[in-house]
Amino acid sequence: MSENSHGAKYNLDREINSILATDCGSTTTKAILIEKVDGEYRLIVRGEAPTTVEKPFEDVTAGARNAIREIEELTGKRFLDDKGVINPRRPDGSGVDIYLSTSSAGGGLQMMVAGVVKIMSAESAQRAALGAGAIVMDVISIDDGRLPYQRIQRIRHLRPDMILLSGGIDGGTMSHVAQIAELISAAEPKPRLGIGFKLPIIYAGNKDARGYVSKILGEKTDLRMVDNIRPVLEREVLGPAREEIHNLFMEHVMAQAPGYDKLMKWTPVPIMPTPGAVGLGMQNAAKEHKMSVIGVDIGGATTDVFSVFGEEYELFNRTVSANLGMSYSICNVLLESGVANIMRWVPFSIDEADLRNRIRNKMIRPTTIPQTLDELVIEQAISREALRLAFIHHKSLAVGLRGIQQIRDIGAAFEQSMTGQSHIDLMKLGMLIGSGGVLSHAPRRVQSALMMLDAFQPEGLTQLAVDSIFMMPQLGVLSTVHPQASAQVFDRDCLIRLGTAIAPVGPGREGEHSVIVRGTLPDGREVNEEVKYGQMRLIPLGEGQTAEFHIQPARSFDVGAGKGKAITQKLLGGVVGVIVDARGRQPFGLPVDKATRIKKLLEWIESLDVYPREVLARYSAK
Amino acid sequence: MAHAYTPGLKVTEQTTIQKVRRLPLLGDVLVKVGDMVNPDDVVAKTDLPGNPMSMNVAHDLACEPEDVPLHMLKKQGDKITKGEVIAKASSFFGLSKKELKAPIDGSVELISGVTGQVTLREPPIPVQIKAYIRGKVVEILPREGVIVETTAAFIQGIFGIGGEVQGQIKLIAKTPSDVLDASSLTPDCKGKIVVGGSLVTGAALKKAIEVGAVGLVAGGIVDADLIALLGYDIGVAITGHEDIPITVIVTEGFGQIKMADKTFNLFKNIDGEVASINGATQIRAGVMRPEIIVPEHKPVGRLAADTSSEGLIPGTPIRVIREPYFGVLAEVVDLPPELQVIETEAKVRILRCKLEDGRVVTVPRANVEIIEG
Incomplete structure (x- = not known):
């Protein structure tokens, strides 16, 4: 490793008590401070400032300094001097033991x-x-x-x-x-x-x-x-x-x-491209939790999808849909998905020309936020389509090697398996992690959960989470020098657990029996929910809580053990809870008739308490 | 974040404008510091490598790739003229002969004995960079270009299409609410930059092209009319390279939106003067907005103080840029520091403002832009 501007080389044999990391994004530079508290690494505070790669500043360190200065103000400690971030820490307590950075600024x-x-x-x-x-x-x-x-x-x-x-x-x-x-x-x-x-x-x-x-x-x-x-x-x-x-x-x-x-002289650790660092973070998460992971980061211009599958979590894939985003490229989502696909998620009518003008106005003024509920619902509908299209793109590339000869035994020959098979097995998916403004900052967390369920349609049992402040890039690069600190902060401070989804797979008819979920909640309440095909249910199970559930799918449905086979498993709760999604998988279909579709959407919104009812009723009545 | 509102678009009767005029590759700068330049003056030039062309000589001569160098009559670097025989092969003791002629004028760049391909290259393509605005050369970027400076009236639009053009401003609208329709566009608009009020209709766009207007400015445009003009939909907000005979700039947004009074009044003052305009828009970090520049404009009357640097304070003129008050002009009443819950249940920083109709309403700070000057 090279030296930084303070002549430091990181010696990880000594005790590391404080870590500062920045991510210089295309619009915002985010800084986080991690410290060892009672033997554990925890996120202490974060700061952010506009990125300063463009005119009039044209110096990325100005934005990094501003973001770090926010941390200085919040902690009352000193981290900066005229040479940059003070590291290693000085005897007077100023500075940090490790400083690192990622970057996606300037395109x-x-x-x-x-x-x-x-x-x-x-x-x-x-x-x-x-x-x-x-x-x-x-x-x-x-x-x-x-x-x-x-x-x-x-x-x-x-x-x-x-x-x-x-x-x-x-x-x-x-x-x-x-x-x-x-x-x-x-x-x-x-x-x-x-x-x-x-x-x-x-x-x-x-x-x-x-x-x-x-x-x-x-x-x-x-x-x-x-x-x-x-x-x-x-x-x-x-x-x-x-x-x-x-x-x-x-x-x-x-x-x-x-x-x-x-900036490169501030740290001896190479600056990593932000998505590369996020990918590392996702791989670490899969290995740490011993489960397959899909992660998505939906930004203004692009949507990145990451997946980690395989017995040893060795099948890592990342795709970036360069023109699917919520502001700069929002019109491209409209173009690729079509108005009808966006409107199918909206439980009220809106004039198409009006919708198109609204979306264009969002494109040219990307920093605005929805003030009214109808605007929020439309924005979340667009995000479902952006996520869905980005996931289709991801699935097309997350495949095994193609065009090669395979040695098959007689069993495999009957399976008719081909080369280039998808690595994505939604039934094996353990955790779905969302990040990016529309998912991380949804006014109700259940809105993020539903957006991810609609766009990715996970099958069987899947944990849902959002990256609260998008610190995955910093944790990814940190894992290259201090995996333990990275893992501890990821687990305790990075993710907001939304809960677990139960999604029976199979075709069915509206109102048919789909699944029965039984269990005892931590407060002693008994759960015995029969959920019919086409319905959704929310079982309260809070953050940090777990409960064992017996999940009995109907004969033609599978929740992971095979058609009609029950599973008894401890499920993790979260700020939303356990969502039973019996709307069907393979296929999942929304009613084609507009009135029936709107009725169904409103029913799901009510079951999960997705939006404020009275306000939504006002828009539905219009 | 320090700026929770969208910085406004610049609309000013007098400001200093600097334009960087840069070549795509290193080349020659043709002017010097202090020179006065006009929009059409060439300030720098270079030669782009000519278009290359691959010929599959091994296939065409029915020979092995490694034999291709033997059959070539020209060496790497040799000049060629269209129709000239550049490779020859014979077989069956000379009974069958094949010749290959150069399909282009240019030179032989590569003869590959590995692939059997021959790369030819056309003569270099000259590229010139013009000054774009009338002004003075204030800096030379060695071998790259120049910076031209001028004092000018300056209006930024919110969105545009089409590239750099010059023309005389012709204000057609009588009020900022007027709709610019086809009937207002007459043959005397040829070569001019026509300015409307709240909207330019699809028919007016067509007519403007018909009569030969070089530019068109209005408050708003309808999404479907833009698609009809281009023949395709714009997915990502990068524009400026459209293949259309007119540059279109909207100052307020999509739909019918009254042009800000300040902008409209400035158009009144620059009516009849020659402007340089560019529709190029790029909305991401390093935002680029379309622009109307009138170099050497003499301000009419006294100039209003520049309020842009003060940010949002009570009394600041603003435009609301999101529903439910989209496009409405207002004045800041107060800026409560605490976060407030809005209809979506999001907790955000807000401001209260007085709309043109006298109502005082609450709006997220992110949803307003300052009308700057």
Whole structure:
């Protein structure tokens, strides 16, 4: 590790009592202070300030200082001097033991990836880039359906921060990956930042082609060589490519961004792209809690989806839907989902032209908030569609390796399983974590729970949570130097537990028997709820409480043990409670007829007490 | 956060404007500090590498990739002219001959014995950057461009489409509430920037293009009319590169919204003067709003004091920018410091303001913007 501006190198053998971490987001810089209290690491206080990458400041450290100064004011302690964050801590008590930062300011990390075959090396390259925290601007491959000149035009038009080039297995044919290298060379791509700089290109393809690729691209670009991401067809090795992406992010993107040269000197720990750090946080959460996790962060411009599945929680995937968001790209949600799909979640009528103008006005004035309930309901309806579309996108990429031969036994042959199967098994999903303004700041927490249920449709038993103040980025980067502190704060202060959802899977008819839930609540009250198909129920079980439930699905429904098979399990409560969602899965369908649909939506809203009834009744009556 | 309200759009009769005029690649700066420039003056230029073109020579000559260099009549770097034979191969003891002709003028960039492809490149494409506004060159960015400065009347819109154009301002609306319809657009609008009141109709947009207006400014536009004009829907708020013959700027938003009096009155003062306008809008960190710049405008009467830096205080003129009072102009009455629960049950910072019709209402601070000057 390098030294910081105070000449510090972190020695983790000594006791770490205080940690300061910032996340320089595109609009807001958030700082958190973690301290050891009674032997446990806890979040003490947080501060935030507008990010200052843009004019008139053009220095990211100004925003970081403002956010940290808020923490100084709230704690009465001193963390800053003229060189930056004081670390390690001084004998007079000023400063912290560790300081670290993540960043997505200035548009984050924007990459283009290229490979030979779309569903093989190009898909692996895409996963490597996304997992490292990049926005993938385009994926170029020999079989992408475009003509060579169209690919060249596209590469010329985009100005990515870097390109990841892959293709071919080690020792295999060179000509295809060479062809892609020639295309890139012909396009003479330029980097987004730093006029006059060479564009960084990471070559992670057939190692035999390195010499030729160097000859073609070595002079024109800043070329780096790493291990092949598909050395053999059956294996994907993303680590070295991701590591090089992070190195180049520090060297090129961060070094060009205003003020980052100073920020980088504040800490010996490399600044990590925010989504890369969130991904680490999600992986840690899955391993710590021993359950599969899906996390989503819905922002103004983009929606990131993370998933961690597998026996050892080794199947990590991240996708970013670059144009699905709640302000800057809200009109794109409207465009992709259509007005009808948004309105199906709204329990009253609204004129379509009026709705469209309202959404456009939100796009051009993104910092406004809903003042009236109808506006809140519409905004939450749009978020359901943004989340749903982002999840569809995620499922398309969170798949096993495609185009490979599988060795099958006779049993597997009967299962008709194919390569490239989805890693997402909603029945195995243990926890669904939401973050981003519309989920984290919903006036009633049950609104966040319902938005996530509607958009992701988890199956069986699933814990629901929201990241209260979005500190996952800071905890992710912290886990690289102090996993224990990161895990303790994540568990105690990061998540707001909403509760657990019980969602029987199976087709049914309105009013048919679906599931019976029996149990005893911590206060001794008995629960014996029969929930019919098409209904929702809320069982009160508070934060930090657990209760054992016997869940008996009807014959055609499955809650995790098989059709009609009961489960007895301890469920975790939360600020919402236990939600029984018997609206059906596979398929889940809303009534097509408008009047019936509105009636049904109002029934669910009433069952879970989602919105203030009298106010909602006023809009329904209009 | 320190600023719980949306900073307003700048509307001012006199301010100093600096415009950075930058090349996409390093090149040559053609002016020097102190030079006076006009909007159409070229201030910097460069050459973009010409368009490349791949030829699959191995396929076309039916030979192995590694034999391609042997069949080429031109070497890497050689100039070529369209129609010139650049590769030749013969087979069956010379009985069958194949020739490949250059499809473009340019040069041979790469002959690949690995893929059998040959990359040709067209001559460089010259790119010029113009001054955009009339003003003085105050700084040279070596090999990148210049900064041009002027004193001007300046109006920021909220949303626009279309790029940089210049033209004479022609105020058509009599009041800020007037709707600009097709009948108001006459042939004398050719080459001009026409200004309406609360709304520009779809028919007026079409007519403006027909008569050859270069720009159009109004309070509002209906979403469907914008889509009809472009032929597609705008999903993400990045504009300025639309392929349309007119630049359109709205000052207030989507729907019919009365133009702010201050903006309308300034248009009265700059009526007939030449403006540089740009519809480019980008709404995210580093917000870019569309703009109307009238360089060297002589202010009419005394200038009002600039109140923009004071933030929200009682008496500040504002516009409410969200339902239920969307588009309404108001004046701040007071700013209670404590958080208040609004209809959605969210606990937020609010302000009380007096609307134009005299009602005093409560609005979240996030939902107002200052009318700046």
